[in-house]
Amino acid sequence: MEHEIIRLEHIDVSYDGEKVLSDLNLSIRDREFVTLLGPSGCGKTTTLRCIGGFTRPETGKVWFDGQDITDLPPDKRQVNTVFQRYALFPHLNVFDNIAFGLKLKKLPKDEIRQRVLQMLELVNLKGFDRRRIEQLSGGQQQRVAIARALINRPRVLLLDEPLGALDLKLRKEMQTELKMIQKQMGITFVYVTHDQEEALTMSDTVVVMNDGEIQQIGTPEDIYNEPKNAFVADFIGDNNIFDGIMRRDFLVSFGGSDWDCVDRGFPADGPVDVVIRPEDVKVVPTQQGMVCGVVENTVFKGVHYEMTVEINGLHWVIQSTDCAPVGSTIGIQVDPNEIHIMEKLFSGDKNICYGTITDAHTVSFFGGEVSFTRPDIDLPKGSRVRLTISPHDIEIVSADKSHAVGFLESVVYKGAYNECILYAYAIDAPIMIYSQNDEQVATDIPFRFDFEKIEVVPCDGEGQS
Numbered sequence: 001m002e003h004e005i006i007r008l009e010h011i012d013v014s015y016d017g018e019k020v021l022s023d024l025n026l027s028i029r030d031r032e033f034v035t036l037l038g039p040s041g042c043g044k045t046t047t048l049r050c051i052g053g054f055t056r057p058e059t060g061k062v063w064f065d066g067q068d069i070t071d072l073p074p075d076k077r078q079v080n081t082v083f084q085r086y087a088l089f090p091h092l093n094v095f096d097n098i099a100f101g102l103k104l105k106k107l108p109k110d111e112i113r114q115r116v117l118q119m120l121e122l123v124n125l126k127g128f129d130r131r132r133i134e135q136l137s138g139g140q141q142q143r144v145a146i147a148r149a150l151i152n153r154p155r156v157l158l159l160d161e162p163l164g165a166l167d168l169k170l171r172k173e174m175q176t177e178l179k180m181i182q183k184q185m186g187i188t189f190v191y192v193t194h195d196q197e198e199a200l201t202m203s204d205t206v207v208v209m210n211d212g213e214i215q216q217i218g219t220p221e222d223i224y225n226e227p228k229n230a231f232v233a234d235f236i237g238d239n240n241i242f243d244g245i246m247r248r249d250f251l252v253s254f255g256g257s258d259w260d261c262v263d264r265g266f267p268a269d270g271p272v273d274v275v276i277r278p279e280d281v282k283v284v285p286t287q288q289g290m291v292c293g294v295v296e297n298t299v300f301k302g303v304h305y306e307m308t309v310e311i312n313g314l315h316w317v318i319q320s321t322d323c324a325p326v327g328s329t330i331g332i333q334v335d336p337n338e339i340h341i342m343e344k345l346f347s348g349d350k351n352i353c354y355g356t357i358t359d360a361h362t363v364s365f366f367g368g369e370v371s372f373t374r375p376d377i378d379l380p381k382g383s384r385v386r387l388t389i390s391p392h393d394i395e396i397v398s399a400d401k402s403h404a405v406g407f408l409e410s411v412v413y414k415g416a417y418n419e420c421i422l423y424a425y426a427i428d429a430p431i432m433i434y435s436q437n438d439e440q441v442a443t444d445i446p447f448r449f450d451f452e453k454i455e456v457v458p459c460d461g462e463g464q465s
Contacts, residue, residue, distance in 0.1 A: 002030040005188055006051060006156065011060035013046050013212075020046045021057070022212045028190065028205075030155075033182050035191045035199040038209035039235070041442030044192045047209070048158050051190060052081050065155075080149040081158040088133050088144055094120070095129035098147045119147035122181060139170045146181065156188040163198065175201045196236050200224060208232050211409040211423070229342050230273040230419075234412045237277065240316050242415050243349070244274040244341070252341055255415075256312040257291055259334070263341035271349055273342045278306065278319040280338035289331015295324045314415035351389040351431050354459065357381055363456060367426040370403045372451035379458060386459040391434040393450040396420070402446030406431055411439055420445070 006028040013021040021043045028034050036044035049055035050062055053074035062070045069077055088097050096103075098119055102112045120126050123143035133141060142162055149157055159178075163171045179202045182189045193199055199206045200220040208215045208223060208231075216228040227233035230241050244254035249264035254274045266272055286292045293311030305323040309316045309330065316332070324330045355365030357379045364371045365387055379385065399405075406422035409430070413419075420433045422445055433447060 002032065004028070005030040005065050006190070007063040008047070008050065009061045009063065011047075011050055011057045011062070013043075013050065013055060013057050020212050021050075024060070024212070024214060026207065026214065026217075028188060030188055031186055033179065033189045033191065033202055033204045034207060035193060035203040035205070036207050036209060037193060037196065037199040037235075038215075039194055039441050042209040043212040044194075044209050045160055046212075048081075048160055048190060048192050051156070052079050052158050053077050054081075078155040079158060080152055080154040080156075081160065082142075082145050082149050082162045083160050088141060088148075090133050092133070093129070094125065094131045094133070094136070094144055097133065097144055098151055100148065101152045115151055116147075119151050122150070122184065123147045124177065137170075138166050139174060142166065142174065143177075146178075150181075150185060150187075154187065156190060157182075157185075159189060159191045161192055161194070163193075163195075171198075178202060200236075208235065210235075226340070227275060227342065230275070230344070230412045231410050233273075233275040233340070233342070234410075238317060238319075240276045240278065240281075240415060241412055242274045242276075242314060244272045246270050246272045246341060250336075252339065255291070255314045259290070259339055260336040261339040261341055262336050263339075266341060266343075271344055273344050275340040275342060276316075276334055276338060278317045279304075280334065281316065281318045281320075282333040282335075283307075283318060283320045283322055283324065284331045284333050286329055286331040288333070290333050292329055292331045295326050295328050295330060298323060298326055316415065349391065349432075351391065351394070353387045353389065353427060355385050355387055355456075357383040357385065363387070366404050366424070369426045370449070372449070372454070374451065374456070377456050384459050385456050388455040388457075389449060390453065391419070391432040393453040394431065394433045394447050395450070396433060396435050396437065396439060396445055396447050399446045401448060403448040405444050405446050408439055408441050408443055408445045411441055422447075 004027050008024055008026040011021050011024040036047055038044050046055055050057055053072060061068055095116055098116045099112050102115065120129055123146055125140060125143050163174050166174060175198055203220055205217065206220055206223045207217050210231055216223060216232045223236055227236060233239045233241055242254045244252045246252050246266040247258065248268050250261055252259050252261050252274055291311050293309040295307050296310050297308040299306045304319045304321050307318045307324060309318055353365050355363045358364045358371065359381065361375055361377050362371055362373045363377060363385060404424060404426055406424040408420060408422045410421045411418050417434045417436055420435050420439055422431055424431045439445060
């Protein structure tokens with residue numbers, strides 16, 4: 001096994017007072033192809049910039065081959081970067097663009113020429129040395145940018161969504177070429193993308209990130225087959241994700257039925273997330289089905305049919321080579337090995353907040369930003385209270401109708417609704433909302449409470465407003 005070449009240790013980064021990376025720890029081995037994967041705003045590019053020296057962490061250290069390089073400027077690190085915008089020099093031809101760094105070092109002309117020609121052959125641009133940049137396609141320009149970064153012989157190459165500007169066919173071709181280049185050069189690649197297919201196709205190791213934190217690290221096979229939580233399962237490939245109750249070891253209840261599984265160690269009758277991949281559901285005649293449902297929609301995907309099936313109020317996505325017509329009833333079977341049980345991202349199924357009685361029958365909470373009056377609440381002024389709020393009783397609304405605003409961290413479809421987890425600015429804590437609408441992750445979301453359904457009890461001073 002190769003030794004560690006990069007280590008990020010307790011990294012914190014904030015922009016304009018907003019936390020971007022929170023106590024991030026990551027180890028990268030020499031000659032490894034590592035992909036930082038996650039949605040926009042999750043912190044993956046900031047992580048890359050910390051490695052490259054373009055962003056200095058507020059706290060924590062960056063280590064390179066055992067040396068602390070936290071304060072080392074980018075040009076002093078054995079690291080080069082390829083950005084999504086290639087920043088090639090339009091007034092220089094391909095040869096001079098690639099040779100630019102070597103000319104700054106004043107290397108002999110013969111050595112420069114030899115190394116440039118080697119790079120051109122490596123990136124499949126042999127014979128393009130005299131071409132002007134505007135004469136190249138997007139994929140060819142990207143190869144030039146990679147060659148320019150590699151010619152300085154860095155030990156680590158950082159790539160920030162370099163394929164984002166390419167069309168789908170060219171992007172797939174470049175995925176293969178990048179992996180080949182990495183193997184031929186024998187150096188470490190750290191690659192940033194929000195594209196799951198890119199991560200699974202090219203990587204030795206995938207680092208899944210969300211909201212400035214690492215959710216899971218593993219091989220592509222580990223990430224796909226054994227996601228650690230609902231966010232990872234939802235972000236990597238298609239999945240059915242349902243709320244469940246772990247009755248006991250090897251038995252989970254969801255969708256109105258009990259199911260055998262292979263997981264254990266969860267609290268009895270505790271809430272869990274249940275993940276089943278669409279390709280792992282077997283379509284059978286109704287009399288053979290563990291449960292039965294009605295086909296709502298069918299789409300031909302080339303190698304299989306993708307069906308949406310309503311089963312006991314939940315919408316399952318099922319992929320099968322057999323097509324069932326819309327409106328028909330089918331049975332399904334799921335092997336216990338294909339039912340994956342995970343701890344919930346959000347503890348429990350209720351939001352807990354704390355407030356204060358500010359006047360007769362009036363409760364102030366959410367840092368004092370929100371107040372409501374209920375005749376059934378009769379406590380002395382100044383009393384501390386605990387508020388229990390169901391995710392069903394918080395509604396995402398337009399800004400002019402809202403009670404508060406939060407930053408949307410993740411959205412996971414649970415078969416009947418979207419589970420939205422957002423960071424509530426007023427109380428510096430997460431809030432869970434169930435919504436029927438698709439919401440944009442990494443945006444500010446206004447929401448309002450159904451005050452009539454909030455449970456209020458005295459808490460003897462516990463909690464914070």
